[in-house]
Amino acid sequence: MPPALSRANHARIRPFRIAVLDTQAASREQLVTTVAEIGIEVCVEGPLRQNVVALIPRTGCDAALLGMDDPDGAAVRLMPEIDCPVVLCSKNTGPDMVIAAQRIGAMAFLVQPIRPEQVMPTLALATSLFREGQFLRRALAERKVIEQAKGRVMERQRITEDAAFRWLRRRAMNTRARIADVARAVLSEETESGAQSRGDLSVTM
Numbered sequence: 001m002p003p004a005l006s007r008a009n010h011a012r013i014r015p016f017r018i019a020v021l022d023t024q025a026a027s028r029e030q031l032v033t034t035v036a037e038i039g040i041e042v043c044v045e046g047p048l049r050q051n052v053v054a055l056i057p058r059t060g061c062d063a064a065l066l067g068m069d070d071p072d073g074a075a076v077r078l079m080p081e082i083d084c085p086v087v088l089c090s091k092n093t094g095p096d097m098v099i100a101a102q103r104i105g106a107m108a109f110l111v112q113p114i115r116p117e118q119v120m121p122t123l124a125l126a127t128s129l130f131r132e133g134q135f136l137r138r139a140l141a142e143r144k145v146i147e148q149a150k151g152r153v154m155e156r157q158r159i160t161e162d163a164a165f166r167w168l169r170r171r172a173m174n175t176r177a178r179i180a181d182v183a184r185a186v187l188s189e190e191t192e193s194g195a196q197s198r199g200d201l202s203v204t205m
Contacts, residue, residue, distance in 0.1 A: 016123050019044035019056050019084075022067030030113065031065055031089060037116045040123075053081050063123050063130075065089050067112070071100035085130035087122055089114060142180035149183030 018035065020042050022028035032042055043059040046052035048066070056064060063085045069092045088106040090097055091113075101109050107126035110118060146168065153164040168186070172179040 015039060015041065016062045016120075016127070017041045017043045017060065018123070019059075019061045019064040020067070021046065021048045021052065021064055022089075023047045024067065024069075027067045027069075027112070031067055034114050034116055035065070035119055038120060040119065050081070057083055063087060063107075063127055065110075066104075066106070068100070069097075071096040085123075085126040087126050142183075145180055145187065146183045149186040152186055 018040060020028055020031045020035070021044075022031060025047075028045065028047070032045055035042060043061050044052065044055045044064075046055075048068070061084050064082055065087050067089045069090050071092070071094075085107040086104060087108045087110055088097075088101045088104070089110045089112050091111070093111055098109070107129045108122045110122055146165075149168060150161060150164045153159070153167055154161060157164070157167070159167070168179055168182055171177075172182045175182065
């Protein structure tokens with residue numbers, strides 16, 4: 001690999017700030033020691049409990065290393081509250097643990113004991129997959145909003161679907177806004193208009 005390309009690749013793998021969650025103190029200490037060897041900052045460290053998990057968004061962790069050997073552990077219940085990529089670390093490689101990793105939405109699986117050279121590439125891959133998933137979910141949500149707004153414009157202006165989309169796109173260009181934001185504004189206008197109409201009707205009655 002050319003030196004310039006190698007330097008560029010290393011530059012893209014920036015230092016991570018992570019959480020280390022493990023109910024077993026000895027296992028947690030081993031994880032912390034391993035990541036410290038390669039200069040990764042541990043911003044949250046503790047057992048897998050709700051009050052510890054709540055610290056993750058407050059400290060801006062890039063990812064979480066989750067030590068777990070019991071496939072029926074508390075992680076399954078607490079995972080919805082962990083809003084960052086999770087790397088499962090376990091000595092248990094049985095099928096039940098693999099299923100548990102899938103259930104909690106782990107982005108990667110490291111078999112303990114973990115070697116320091118495994119950590120950085122795994123975190124880079126996990127965070128990349130997590131961001132991609134976020135982007136796809138946001139794109140899907142925005143597409144639904146655009147479809148709803150397009151329907152409202154079609155109904156209001158009595159135009160075709162293609163014409164309604166062109167109207168949204170033109171308005172986005174004229175206002176220098178994203179088409180999804182224009183779509184939300186259209187839906188918001190319709191909602192406010194409907195609420196005002198109902199209010200006027202109740203007063204008349």
